[in-house]
Structures are given as C-alpha cells and as structure tokens.
Amino acid sequence: MQPYAACYAGHQFGHWAGQLGDGRAITLGEWDSGNEQTWELQLKGAGRTPYSRRADGRAVLRSSVREYLMSEAMHYLGVPTTRALSLVATGDQVMRDMFYNGNPEFEPGAIVMRVAPSFLRFGNFELLAARQENENLKNLTNWTIQQYFLHLQGEDKILLWFKEIVARTASLMVEWxxxxxxxxxxxxxxxxxxxxxxxxxPYSFLDDYDPDFTPNTTDLPGRRYAFGQQPSIAYWNLGCLASAIAPLLSGTEEIVAALETFEDIYSTKYQSMLGNKLGLDKVKPEDIDLLVALEDMLTRIKPDMTIFYQLLIALPIHPEPEEAVLNHFKDSFYRAPEGKEQELFLNFIKTYQERIQKNSIGPEERITRMQKANPRFILRNYLLHQAIEELERGESTLFGKLQEAIKEPYSGKWDAFMVKRPNWASQKAGCSMLSCSS
Structure with a gap:
C-alpha cells in the first residue's frame, strides 16, 4: 500500500478557513470491484497525518460508532452516502474535550474504515484555486471527470460537470x-x-419538527446549518465551487446560469417528494397551498416528524370527529395542540382528506407511495447515545439491534423503536447537544 492523506481547503461557517486536509483520515488505496466501480478505502482515526495540525489524528468510540451506524442507516434509507465497512476498537485511551469547554476526558479509541467511489470535496478544488495553481486545478478537474463522469465529453465538459454536481447536490438536499x-x-x-x-x-435526525433545529453546539447561536437552512447552504457552497473552477472557463456567465438552476431543480424535486410523503397522485399547481400549509402546521405544532407521517398513512380517508382525529395523532405530539394551534392542525387534516379523495390513484397505491417515502425507523440520537454507553461498559445488545434495524427502516419489524424522544434526552449531552468533535 501507499497510504496518503488528502490536502484541501474550505469555507467553514461561512468564512474562508484556508488549507485544511485529512487530519484523521488515511486513504489506503482503491479497490476495483470489477464492474467499472472502484471503491476508495479510508481509515478514520488511525493516527496523525501531515494535516493533523496539533491534533493526534485519532478517533474515539463515540464518534466512530456514530459514523459507522449512520452512514449505513442513510444507505438503507435510500440517501446517497459514503459507506462504512468496519468498526474496530483500538484498546487505546484518547483524550477529548467533547464540547471544547475545558473539560477533557479519556475515551476509548476506535477506527472506522469508510468507503466511497471518491472522497473528493468542493474544498479540493477551492485549495488549488486559492493557490492560483490553475494547471493543477485543470488536471484535477479533467481527471475527476474522466474517473467519475466519463459520460461527459466535449469542449464544454467542465460546465456540464458542474451542472451535474448542482443537480446531484439538489437531489441530496431533497433526500435529507x-x-x-x-x-x-x-x-x-x-x-x-x-x-x-x-x-x-454532529448530525441528527429531527425528533419534533423544527426548521431551526441544529444539533451542533458550534453552530449556535447563528444556526447557519439548521435543518431548514440546508438547501440554501448547499446553494451557497455550490457558489464557492463555481468560483473555484471559474478560471478554467472562458467566462462566468454560463457557470452562473448553471448555478442558478439549483432552485428550480430543488423546488421541483422537493414538491414531488412532499407529494409522495402525502400520497398524492401528482403535485398540481393547486396543491402548492396544501404543501405550504403542511410545513406551516408542522413548524407550529412541532409533532414528531417520523411518527406524524406514519399516523398520516393510517388516517381514515373520510373525516372523523375532531376528538377522534386528535386522538389518532396523540402519539406524535410532544405538546398537545390547543386553541389556535389545534384549529390549525384540524384544518390541515380536513383539507388533506378532501384532497386525497380526489386522487386518481387507488388507496393501495397511495399507501404504498407513502410507505416508500416515509421511514418507520430512524437512528435517533438518544438511541445512539444509549448504544455507545453500553459499548463503553462492554455490552453490545442495543448496538446489535440497531445494526439490524437500520437495514429495514421502512418495515414494521422494529416498531419498538418508533417512539418519541424521551424527556431525559432533550438536554442530555450526546443526544441533543453535540459538537464538531462528535
């Protein structure tokens, strides 16, 4: 092997951070699977690299378990992701200050082997642009297209390549x-x-629906990377990539136009996605008000997102008494709606029922469509926290169950986990509060 660590740069929290690089990731090489697919094999947490700066290049069990389980969970949810091949405890004790607040502690060390066709980032191209190494920038871009975008040919292949990155990134945001x-x-x-x-x-799934939710303590109070901000941040980041590769083009007009396609691509796919979550036959112009009302209602009522959609699947198509409707959704409420909020909720449910009665698809197809779009199991932070605590005690029962449950997120096999976040987890470090070291 000839292991290496990649050098790249980046904008962190909206500010240019300059040179960064793989501080604790070491690529071992590539494996050719024989079907025109290669996999880059990378160890995370195996030790220092030239880009570790003052850090030790190690990873702790806590962060390694989180990456190992979540990358696989996202794969089985159908979300494009890097994968995790193995998780190994090192037996070493690693010093970490979890929240950068002056309280370091020793934690057990671990290493994840993660795999992907490539770990190339926007920052790889930003670094070369910042250094004004245009020849290297051109070589890296052409190599990337030849390796991973071979279908793109011709004199305008760099522009076509950027357009595809825009489309892929927009699609990824819709899936998130x-x-x-x-x-x-x-x-x-x-x-x-x-x-x-x-x-x-410092990732998390939503428990209660909150567009302002960020699990990252480093992101407070600005909440730049909150749930509802992710699409706009993706667009901003694509703008940084566009600026980086602009020197390879004859002008900027076309790449700016390509960047601006993000909004239409995202909007179209997002509306279609919401339509599937609601079981609509097709999102029509007159349905936009319903989609807006859905998000307004969810934002104000803040039900458990996953449980709400599961209960929506089981909702009778014909209106029922208000008390029966509220009772049907009670397991999704962290706080039962009252007054105007209750009225808002009931009005949405009534409008939704009226709409699905107009569907051109039958009830079975509607339910199938909703079941495919709405997971029953998500890897909640409090479950991860409990599994990590068990592993640190030498137990692996919950870890084993989660490892199996992530493979069947749309089935009812693991409904024992389909419960709201417990109260104790709302302010628990490692559940609701995480940092970039998580």
Missing amino acids: QRVGFVHGVMNTDNMSILGLTIDYG
Missing part, C-alpha cells in the same frame, strides 16, 4: 429533508463532488 436529517456542519470541505452525504459529525 425527506427523512429529517440534519448534517450539522455543511462546510465546503464536507461537500462531496459526487453528491454523497460525507463526514458524519
């Missing part, structure tokens, strides 16, 4: 919003040029 995933640290060095979810740190 579909399942309620919050990345937590969408710096440009954490954005994949293949449109994959990459670098699992």
Whole structure:
C-alpha cells in the first residue's frame, strides 16, 4: 500500500478557513470491484497525518460508532452516502474535550474504515484555486471527470460537470429533508463532488419538527446549518465551487446560469417528494397551498416528524370527529395542540382528506407511495447515545439491534423503536447537544 492523506481547503461557517486536509483520515488505496466501480478505502482515526495540525489524528468510540451506524442507516434509507465497512476498537485511551469547554476526558479509541467511489470535496478544488495553481486545478478537474463522469465529453465538459454536481447536490438536499436529517456542519470541505452525504459529525435526525433545529453546539447561536437552512447552504457552497473552477472557463456567465438552476431543480424535486410523503397522485399547481400549509402546521405544532407521517398513512380517508382525529395523532405530539394551534392542525387534516379523495390513484397505491417515502425507523440520537454507553461498559445488545434495524427502516419489524424522544434526552449531552468533535 501507499497510504496518503488528502490536502484541501474550505469555507467553514461561512468564512474562508484556508488549507485544511485529512487530519484523521488515511486513504489506503482503491479497490476495483470489477464492474467499472472502484471503491476508495479510508481509515478514520488511525493516527496523525501531515494535516493533523496539533491534533493526534485519532478517533474515539463515540464518534466512530456514530459514523459507522449512520452512514449505513442513510444507505438503507435510500440517501446517497459514503459507506462504512468496519468498526474496530483500538484498546487505546484518547483524550477529548467533547464540547471544547475545558473539560477533557479519556475515551476509548476506535477506527472506522469508510468507503466511497471518491472522497473528493468542493474544498479540493477551492485549495488549488486559492493557490492560483490553475494547471493543477485543470488536471484535477479533467481527471475527476474522466474517473467519475466519463459520460461527459466535449469542449464544454467542465460546465456540464458542474451542472451535474448542482443537480446531484439538489437531489441530496431533497433526500435529507425527506427523512429529517440534519448534517450539522455543511462546510465546503464536507461537500462531496459526487453528491454523497460525507463526514458524519454532529448530525441528527429531527425528533419534533423544527426548521431551526441544529444539533451542533458550534453552530449556535447563528444556526447557519439548521435543518431548514440546508438547501440554501448547499446553494451557497455550490457558489464557492463555481468560483473555484471559474478560471478554467472562458467566462462566468454560463457557470452562473448553471448555478442558478439549483432552485428550480430543488423546488421541483422537493414538491414531488412532499407529494409522495402525502400520497398524492401528482403535485398540481393547486396543491402548492396544501404543501405550504403542511410545513406551516408542522413548524407550529412541532409533532414528531417520523411518527406524524406514519399516523398520516393510517388516517381514515373520510373525516372523523375532531376528538377522534386528535386522538389518532396523540402519539406524535410532544405538546398537545390547543386553541389556535389545534384549529390549525384540524384544518390541515380536513383539507388533506378532501384532497386525497380526489386522487386518481387507488388507496393501495397511495399507501404504498407513502410507505416508500416515509421511514418507520430512524437512528435517533438518544438511541445512539444509549448504544455507545453500553459499548463503553462492554455490552453490545442495543448496538446489535440497531445494526439490524437500520437495514429495514421502512418495515414494521422494529416498531419498538418508533417512539418519541424521551424527556431525559432533550438536554442530555450526546443526544441533543453535540459538537464538531462528535
């Protein structure tokens, strides 16, 4: 082997951070699977690299378990992602200050082997642009297209390549919003040029629906990377990539136009996705008000996102007494709606029932469509926290169950986990509060 660590740069929390690089990731090489697919094999947490700066290049069990399980969970949810091949405990004790607040502690060390066709990031191209190494920038871009975008040919292949990255990134954002995933640290060095979810740190799924939710303590109070901000941040990050590769083009007009396609691509796919979650035959212009009302209602009522949609699947198509409707959804409420909020909720349900009665598809197809779009199992932070605590005690029962449950997120086999976040987890470190070291 000839292991290496990649050098790249990035914008972190909206500011240019300069040179960064793989501080604790070491690529061992590539494996050719024999079907025109190669996999880059990378160890995370195996030790220092030239880009570790003052850090030790190690990873702890806590963060390694989180990456190992979540990258696989996202794969089975149908979200583009890097994968995890193995998780190994090192037996070493690693010093970490979980919240950077002056309280370091020793934690057990671990290493994840993660795999992807490529771990290239927006930041790889930003670094060369910042250094004004245009020849290297051109070589890297052409090599990337030849390796991973071979279908793109001709004199305008760089522009076509950027357009495809825009489309892939827009699609990825739709998938994140579909399942309620919050990345937590969408710096440009954490954005994949293949449109994959990459670098699992202070992530979380939504429990209660909150567009302002960020699991990352480093992101407070600005909440730049909150759930509802993710699409706009993706667009901003794509703008940074566009600026980086602009020197390879004769002008900027075409790449700006390509960047601006993001909004239409995202909007069209997002509306279609919501239509599937609601079981609509097709999202028509007159349905936009319903989609807006849905998000307004969810934002104000803040039900458990996953449980709400599951209960919506089981909702009778014909209106029922208000008390029966509220009782049907009671297991999704962290706080039962009252007054105007209750009225808002009931009005939405009534409007929704009226709409699905106009569907051109039958009830079975509607339900099938909703079941495919709405997971029953998500890897909630409190479950991860409990599994990590067990592993640190030498137990692996919950870890084993989660490892199996993530493979069947749309089935009812693991409904024992389909419960709201417990009260104790609302302010528990490692559940609701995470940092970039997570």
